[in-house]
Amino acid sequence: MTRSIAMRRASTAALYVVIFSSSAMMRICDPMLTVLAHEFGVTTGQAAQTVSAFAIAYGFLQFFFGPAGDRWGKRRVIACGALATVVGNTLAASAPNLFVLIVARMLSGAAGAGIIALTLAWVGDTVAYENRQAVLARFLSASLAGLIAGQLISGLLTEQFGWRAVFVLLIVLFGVSGLLVLLDPALKGDLRATGPSRRHLQPIVDVLRIAWARRILMIVSVEGAFALGAIAFLPAYLVSEFKLGISGAAGIVGLYGVGGLAYAASARWLVRRFGEARLAVLGGGALAVAWMALALAHHWWLVIPACTLAGMGFYSLHGVLQTNATQMAPAMRGTAVCLFASALFLGVFAGVAVDSLVVDxxxxxxxxxxxxxGLGLLGCVFAAAIGHHRRSGGFAPLD
Incomplete structure (x- = not known):
């Protein structure tokens, strides 16, 4: 009994490590873009294909992981995905050229695609809606810690030991944490879909038939294109425009995550104080101010408050979107949340692809x-959509 409890606690801690590592893996190439461009003799925009390749694989594979999590158990699929990322990161660590590195990043994105989305769906299965925002905020804290540490550690390791060392660290983190989650005896009790097995795409079709789900998916894809597409170029911007070192640039961009942590710490109060619609407007407004400040900045120190504000604005807006995503289709929550992540990262792919051309x-x-x-307008559009949904009889938990 004692051993079982110890394994369960280790598995829960490992789940936080998996979330941390997954978030770090998304952004680790951002600080090294200028180094990759120099080593492989390409432009910064071409080096950014390591970001867009990860995003498109991450986005498309949600179509597999959502139904898989609903069918076989969310935490079991999370653990298998974490272990599978070891393959992609091993290939990345030994990549002889940019093409192989891009392929490796695509494999890593495909393998890790379901980790965060299925964790959110698992929380949706096990936590009442009125408490869900606070629980999601704790997992968000692990994700944000990964974002901050991923940016900072990537910058430091790239500067001191070379960019390959970053992928070696990910191999260790995913290998150990994935095994601990997989060995948890409580996995047998994970909620799974009941009833006869349906065609693999049928749950996706069922979610997409819901008008509110389609609206959420469209909004989050635009959010991904504008917010997460642009942030990929922030470290290179600081190195190019202000001549900062890679680790210094990565540390400043990591403040985006610090702003997110500030949101996570106050999420319950913010939602109760402002309601979802007003919080979406405030998040969009903060993003508009922050990104315009970044566009107009002529001194590197101005980037520090701008990055922090951008992080708090993004996670305020995204937190409302994310919470609504867990309620889009409760009977198919794994599929719904994975579609949400798919829309987000396909938006990131589109954003990085367009931004690469503009930057070059x-x-x-x-x-x-x-x-x-774009983000300022998006916050207002989403707030209006929430109001319309509530007036038409949609789920209205917190406003």
Missing amino acids: RFGFRPVFAASAI
Whole structure:
């Protein structure tokens, strides 16, 4: 009995490590773009294909992981995905050229695609809606810690030991934490889909038939394009425009995650104080101010408060979107949340692809200005959509 409890606690801790590592893995290439461009003799925009390749694989594989989590148990699928990322990161650590590195990043994105989304869906299965925002905020803290540490450690390791060392660290983190989650005896009790097995795409079709789900998916894809697409270029912007070192640039961009931690610490109070619609407007407004400040900054120290504000604004807006995503289709929550993640990262792919062309031709600032305008408008559009959904009889837990 004691051994079983110890294994369960180790598995829960390992789940936080998996979330941490998954978040770090998403952004580790951002600080090394200038180094990759120099080593492989390409432009910064071409090196950014390591970011977009990860995003498109991560987005498309949600179509597999959502139904798989509903069918076989969410934490079991999370553990298998974590262990599978070891293959992609091993290939990345030994990549002889940019093409192989891009393929490796695509494999890593495919393997880790279901980790965060299925964790959110698992919380949705096990936590009442009125408490869900606070529980999600704790997992968000692990994710944000990964974002901060991923940026910072990637910058430090790249500067001191070379970019390959970053992928070696990910191999260790995913290997150990994935095994601990997989060995948890409580996995047998994970909620799974009941009833006869349906065609693999049928749950996806069922979710997409829901008008509110389609609206959430469209909004989060635009959010991904403007917010997470642009942030990929922030470290390179600081190195290129202000001549900062890689680790210094990565540390400043890590403040995006610090702003997110500030949101996570106050999420329950913010939602109760402002309600979901007003919080979405505030998040979009903060993003607009922050990204416009980044577009207009002429001193590197101005980037520090701008990055922090951008992080708090993004996670305020995204937190409302994320909480609504867990309630889009309760009977198919794993599929619904994975579709949400798919829309987000396909948006990131589109954003990075377009931003790469703009950066190579016109520089970084137009990308940041476009993000400011787009995200400010998006917060208002989402708030209006929430109001319309509530008036038409939709789920209204907190406003």
